[in-house]
Amino acid sequence: MTEQSAMTPAAERVLEVVENLFYDKGIHAVGVDMIAAEAGVTKKTLYDRFGSKDVIVRLYLERRDARWREHVTAVVEQPGRFGPRRRVLLMFDALESWMAAENPRGCAFVNALAELPDPDHPARPAIGDEKQWVLDYLRQLVRDTGARNPRKLAASLFMLFEGAAVAASVDVVPGAVAGARDAARQLLDAAL
Amino acid sequence: MTEQSAMTPAAERVLEVVENLFYDKGIHAVGVDMIAAEAGVTKKTLYDRFGSKDVIVRLYLERRDARWREHVTAVVEQPGRFGPRRRVLLMFDALESWMAAENPRGCAFVNALAELPDPDHPARPAIGDEKQWVLDYLRQLVRDTGARNPRKLAASLFMLFEGAAVAASVDVVPGAVAGARDAARQLLDAAL
């Protein structure tokens, strides 16, 4: 996947600081000077390691995606052996804890898409990959429940999922993710 | 509300061009020089009329919100007298036609929020207002159906709504809005 094996200490520091900078302030609002200063690295080093800001943006998204998938799978596939129906709902528990801990400003990939309209931007594939993975993961979980029309149900759950992230970030719906989980349970039970 | 009465011809032209520029390219990616050139206006005029780019951003969102509300109410309250349950689902029809015609890059307000992290930015209220209006409008429509737990149901529909916009813009779910409407119908019928 993301071979972070070859990362030098300075490069590692850069990727650590952009995780917060890009997410908190937005991609365009963060210049390479700020990145270098925050990481305690010279711009020379920064360009020697990555070649361009766009590459750093791509790595930012890829690394965040990796952390996100780890979080989700850790929650959904936690030992204790929950049944398939329960595992679907655990997806929303994973989202809830992720939102509280790391995502107050909404989905980083939706936000990145807002800032990167160019379809040829090197970071664009990372955005589509994250969304496709969530959808595929939901499809697999739903299929395991034996629900009717699993693809359609997974698509509905996916939209509840993404909508809950939006609702939580704009802060107009109290308990957004919990509400989304309740709705997901209804849709799921109706299809069993 | 937005008193666009006092708008001079040049100012009107500016607001017309930023509607597309900001939405298509993103707010930070569009400079005032580009705005002035595209509107056929000098920067002097631009600053005489608006005072700052931030004000233009605020007006951009307010005007888009006004157009969006007009579109939604025109679809939902179209003559023909649909019943309350049908009117709820018409919200999703309104979203579908809006997405196809004006929203291929997702919700302008979610995108703007991604680019404007500062809670004190003058354009921020416009973002919250749009989301609050959609939620309130759904609440009213749901209440008219006599469904149980109308606030909770409206919140679920709101999340399906926002999620459908995300799903359509990232283009991983074919027929996203139609799927969201089907899920909405299920939730609605279960509460009647």
Added chain:
DNA sequence: TTGACGGTAAACAGATCTGTATAGTACGAC
């Protein structure tokens, strides 16, 4: 007829943007 208003044209200020260039230091491997 005078003066306010809306506008053009064009230069400028000062900051910040991505990216490059030059020069030199510390260190580990072979």
Added chain:
DNA sequence: GTCGTACTATACAGATCTGTTTACCGTCAA
């Protein structure tokens, strides 16, 4: 002990950012 690697420090290039300034031209109303 020499060579390559990773790094610092710093200056620079050229573009672009928001915003200001000066000078001038119509038009319309009091």
